[in-house]
Amino acid sequence: MPIECSFNYSNDPQKIYRAEVEFITKDEWLQELECLHSDLTEEDGQLSKEYSSPDSIAGTAYAKIAAVYPGLTAPLLARTEPRTLLDGEQVREVLGSVKHIHAQTAVSLFEQVQPFVDSVEKSHRNNTMAYWPLLKVVRLFTKAEALSTGAIIVDLVGSFFLFFETL
Numbered sequence: 001m002p003i004e005c006s007f008n009y010s011n012d013p014q015k016i017y018r019a020e021v022e023f024i025t026k027d028e029w030l031q032e033l034e035c036l037h038s039d040l041t042e043e044d045g046q047l048s049k050e051y052s053s054p055d056s057i058a059g060t061a062y063a064k065i066a067a068v069y070p071g072l073t074a075p076l077l078a079r080t081e082p083r084t085l086l087d088g089e090q091v092r093e094v095l096g097s098v099k100h101i102h103a104q105t106a107v108s109l110f111e112q113v114q115p116f117v118d119s120v121e122k123s124h125r126n127n128t129m130a131y132w133p134l135l136k137v138v139r140l141f142t143k144a145e146a147l148s149t150g151a152i153i154v155d156l157v158g159s160f161f162l163f164f165e166t167l
Contacts, residue, residue, distance in 0.1 A: 033082035
């Protein structure tokens with residue numbers, strides 16, 4: 001998921017720092033779920049024995065699905081059709097939407113955006129849904145002079161913290 005940093009042209013003092021958190025569509029998530037479900041299961045439809053290995057394809061698929069559906073066990077996820085998973089209310093609320101965030105400080109913006117981009121297992125342990133698998137792009141807008149020319153910095157790797165440390 002890319003994070004884009006652009007110049008903030010807003011003159012509203014309440015919106016010195018802004019962000020747009022854009023989520024994938026329902027169709028995009030269904031397509032992703034179908035691929036992940038295929039990776040999580042064997043050809044006979046049974047749960048892959050590799051699902052508990054984080055370095056395996058099945059383990060990666062399980063981690064991504066479980067991040068969004070932390071209350072479901074691996075065997076239950078393997079038995080659940082991807083289309084059925086779309087019915088979750090929390091997931092339906094965000095798919096295809098854009099969340100607009102604004103702040104007066106970089107720290108405040110960081111704190112508001114962090115829950116969406118954090119891929120640490122905290123949410124899974126707390127049995128709360130993680131949003132990172134559902135993100136299409138996060139756009140950050142700031143008054144950084146270097147961006148006033150129209151330049152856009154794009155982070156594809158996850159060096160999100162670097163942006164805030166330089167402000």
